Amino acid sequence: MMSQIGHWISGVEVYSKSSRSGKVFDPALGQPVAEVGFANQAEIDAAIAAAKAAFPAWKSTTLAKRQQVMFRFRELLENNKSELAQIITREHGKVLSDALGEITRGQEVVEFACGAPQLLKGEYSENASTNVDVYSLKQPLGVVGIISPFNFPAMVPMWFFPVAISAGNTVVLKPSEKDPSAAMWLARLWKEAGLPDGVFNVLHGDKEAVDGLLNHPDVASISFVGSTPIAQYIYETAARNGKRVQALGGAKNHMLVLPDADLDLVADSAVNAGFGSAGERCMAISVVVAVEPVADELISKISSRMSQIRVGDGRRSCDMGPLVTKEHRDKVASYISIAEQDGASIVVDGRKVNPDGDANGFWLGPTLIDKVPLSSKVYREEIFGPVLSVVRVSSYEEGLQLINSGAFGNGTAIFTNDGGAARKFQNEVEVGMIGINVPIPVPVAYFSFGGWKHSLFGDSRAHGEEGFRFFTQTKVVTSRWLDPSHGGINLGFPQN
Numbered sequence: 321m322m323s324q325i326g327h328w329i330s331g332v333e334v335y336s337k338s339s340r341s342g343k344v345f346d347p348a349l350g351q352p353v354a355e356v357g358f359a360n361q362a363e364i365d366a367a368i369a370a371a372k373a374a375f376p377a378w379k380s381t382t383l384a385k386r387q388q389v390m391f392r393f394r395e396l397l398e399n400n401k402s403e404l405a406q407i408i409t410r411e412h413g414k415v416l417s418d419a420l421g422e423i424t425r426g427q428e429v430v431e432f433a434c435g436a437p438q439l440l441k442g443e444y445s446e447n448a449s450t451n452v453d454v455y456s457l458k459q460p461l462g463v464v465g466i467i468s469p470f471n472f473p474a475m476v477p478m479w480f481f482p483v484a485i486s487a488g489n490t491v492v493l494k495p496s497e498k499d500p501s502a503a504m505w506l507a508r509l510w511k512e513a514g515l516p517d518g519v520f521n522v523l524h525g526d527k528e529a530v531d532g533l534l535n536h537p538d539v540a541s542i543s544f545v546g547s548t549p550i551a552q553y554i555y556e557t558a559a560r561n562g563k564r565v566q567a568l569g570g571a572k573n574h575m576l577v578l579p580d581a582d583l584d585l586v587a588d589s590a591v592n593a594g595f596g597s598a599g600e601r602c603m604a605i606s607v608v609v610a611v612e613p614v615a616d617e618l619i620s621k622i623s624s625r626m627s628q629i630r631v632g633d634g635r636r637s638c639d640m641g642p643l644v645t646k647e648h649r650d651k652v653a654s655y656i657s658i659a660e661q662d663g664a665s666i667v668v669d670g671r672k673v674n675p676d677g678d679a680n681g682f683w684l685g686p687t688l689i690d691k692v693p694l695s696s697k698v699y700r701e702e703i704f705g706p707v708l709s710v711v712r713v714s715s716y717e718e719g720l721q722l723i724n725s726g727a728f729g730n731g732t733a734i735f736t737n738d739g740g741a742a743r744k745f746q747n748e749v750e751v752g753m754i755g756i757n758v759p760i761p762v763p764v765a766y767f768s769f770g771g772w773k774h775s776l777f778g779d780s781r782a783h784g785e786e787g788f789r790f791f792t793q794t795k796v797v798t799s800r801w802l803d804p805s806h807g808g809i810n811l812g813f814p815q816n
């Protein structure tokens with residue numbers, strides 16, 4: 321019998337009684353391995369009520385005690401992360417080393433949040449007016465909702481919940497229904513770390529559960545990561561309902577290669593950033609923009625490296641796993657056919673892959689497409705799979721204009737040995753996260769993560785100081801402790 325995955329409400333697993341559910345697949349086997357119940361209204365209400373009930377006590381828990389829980393959670397995560405990596409590989413398909421990598425990047429945010437007391441300090445001005453002091457307090461919002469995508473089932477929730485919890489909020493996390501078990505494992509870890517029941521809850525489901533969070537009056541904020549159309553819907557709905565919202569969307573990341581670049585470094589980087597996690601990363605490189613005359617030489621270096629990529633079951637010694645579902649695999653493969661129809665040239669065709677894994681797995685090998693027309697859907701749309709396009713341009717300016725005319729602005733990279741060109745690029749490119757000779761420029765936890773344009777709706781990015789600003793609201797107190805002299809009636813503003 322398939323295992324059942326329940327919600328996590330008030331520190332216990334609660335099996336769904338709703339009539340709707342989804343199958344969770346092992347993508348390398350192409351088989352369902354678990355069933356997850358999709359929350360109905362009563363379950364949505366129960367998860368939010370649990371978080372609401374836990375809020376007053378957690379908000380009042382001292383910074384020192386909250387910090388101790390954070391440190392214990394960090395230690396447990398560090399010591400048990402190989403178990404979590406197995407769970408991620410089983411439901412997502414990425415290779416084990418990559419699953420461990422995402423946990424480590426999430427753990428960095430936990431480590432950052434261990435320093436919450438420093439970031440939660442307010443400001444104090446003594447004697448702003450005669451005997452009057454002014455100071456600010458940062459307080460938590462209350463119940464915060466987090467909605468995460470399938471591609472980072474551990475890291476993306478960890479972009480938000482360590483900051484939210486250390487700042488005194490309580491959480492309802494709605495993970496992707498495609499790989500929901502990582503969130504449950506993290507919930508159990510919180511309990512072991514001593515987090516009071518109800519501070520961290522997990523609610524499974526699809527649109528209905530998401531809408532339940534968006535429309536519930538007791539949810540103060542929404543942090544969303546996923547595709548652009550859904551991000552836009554989340555932003556508009558949450559904002560209309562008076563909630564604080566940050567909604568991170570899709571991407572189409574370009575790598576600009578100047579003729580003076582080290583082409584071996586570029587080829588390594590393009591392969592790693594294009595095909596790592598089977599291209600299912602929001603910071604994956606999907607377009608190499610080659611400033612001529614380097615395109616032919618670069619394509620030959622990239623394709624020779626691609627022939628060494630071992631595609632297969634992520635539990636074996638492979639470099640790249642399957643795609644997350646059959647539907648997603650077929651959709652990504654359909655872009656290769658579109659490229660053919662649009663007159664691009666398929667240099668390496670991933671449809672012909674011979675994987676080291678079960679024949680039923682959702683396989684698609686790394687694919688390289690040259691001379692992609694700018695009018696093609698292959699160039700314009702996010703593909704979110706192991707498909708790397710090459711576009712040839714004749715100058716830096718043409719490449720920059722191409723990048724800046726795109727709808728997305730998540731990440732980009734420039735490869736060059738010219739510091740002046742790199743500096744010009746960082747100033748002129750309209751993208752939120754920039755790599756200079758670094759292909760996947762995901763900022764470290766104490767900076768903030770987020771793109772421009774259709775890659776982020778809202779005005780706060782994830783983690784870093786912006787994360788703490790998002791998960792707190794400020795009060796400013798003006799106080800006077802009377803000394804023996806009283807000022808008498810004065811209807812004006814105090815001025816000195």
Ligand code: NAD
Pocket residue numbers: 467468469470471472476494495496497525526527530531545546547548550551568569570571601602702704730771775
């Ligand atoms: P998705 O948009 O399909 O799903 C994201 C979340 O929204 C899931 O929890 C899902 O259950 C929920 N959802 C799905 N349909 C919904 C609907 N109609 N109404 C309300 N909620 C809905 O995204 P995905 O396929 O899980 O993840 C891949 C996408 O996420 C890609 O577009 C990728 O670029 C993006 N992503 C962006 C970032 C970033 O930082 N900008 C990071 C990771 C992933």
